[in-house]
Amino acid sequence: MSILEIIVPDLPESVVDASISIWNKKPGDQVNIDEILVEIETDKVIIEIPAVSNGILETILEDKNSVVKSRQVIGLLKINNDFNNNVNDNNNQDQKNNDNNPDQKKDILINQQQEDLIKEKQEKKEILTPSIRRFIAKYDLDISKIKNDYSNQRITMEKVKNLLEYHNNDNRSIINNYSNIDRVEKSVPMTRLRKRIAERLIAAKNSTAMLTTFNEVNMASIINIRKQYGDLFERIHGVRLGFMSFYVKAVIEALKQYPEINAFIDGDNVIYHNYFDVSIAISTPRGLITPIIHDADHMNMADIEKKIKDLSTKGRDNKLKVEELTGGNFTITNGGVFGSLMSTPILNPPQSAILGMHAIQDRPVAVQGEVVILPMMYLALSYDHRLIDGREAIGYLVKIKELLEDPIRLLLDI
Structure with missing residues (x-):
């Protein structure tokens, strides 16, 4: 008979602590190896802690909602080595007997x-x-x-x-009077993610000189490419050709020409990134999260679409890993999927800029002296004016507009 400690795994540097979300077992319950004992929630993800062996949950040291830190012992698991060996032997013998006895x-x-x-x-x-x-x-x-x-x-x-x-x-x-009464209130504690979102939004507002500049883009070329090649793209690559891969590609190419956007302030220094990790804002039942496409500049359109699909699925299912939420140089948020026509996205510190995409709508536009109906979308770039001047911010957004209106340049890398 021996006792194993149930330990909180190492949390990333950006995560100070976590809280116990739920214990799936009670003291005295039988536990099987790899069975999820407890779930802990950080401000980024839910981490599942499995049993490392068969045994019995001896003690719970930290109850639900308790705040815990890396490597902290939160419970004890009683291990009976003889029992585990006997169980394996009995299972093997039972299987052997069953195989020899058809009835x-x-x-x-x-x-x-x-x-x-x-x-x-x-x-x-x-x-x-x-x-x-x-x-x-x-x-x-x-x-x-x-x-x-x-x-x-x-x-x-x-x-x-x-x-x-x-x-x-x-x-x-x-x-x-259930059908007639609707004036009922209840108090629900905020989740750690919601608390963290609130803290970061206040910090972004109070610690940066945030400004937003706008432009609009004609999406006709991208729409035509998707119509013409969308089915073929999906058959070959197994994923739909969406708009986000074009947005990510355009963001990266524009960042290469405007390095100030791909930087952040660290005390009295400015840190310039020489890599391109793009954060994608995703809405989940728990709240808004921003998983990251690491080294997005090394990916083609299909790779980006597959990665976005994978991150979105994991985000909805609370299966994202901590490293998939850590880092990021620049964020893209697409309120257009919810019908937003225009917004002023808020910065995602310590990043210095964020790009907001919006709904694509047919609008009358003057082209060479004539009024034509085109599928137009508003762009919004929020940036930290302490680091980025208006000239760079406007130039960066205009570059994105040009790339999206002439997407062949993205595909040909010119």
């Missing part, structure tokens, strides 16, 4: 099918419709008590209301 294998299969059927029926009974879930969440009700009282029955809205009336007469007026 026994058949019985085991039938039993397993019966258990799966029972489990499936039970799960169907426990399904709560969206309206029931909204009702429960709206009045902060105990869902476990409802499931316990109706463990063998399908849960309906009427049963939930009747149960609550029976258990708590004070809720009767609320329940009876």
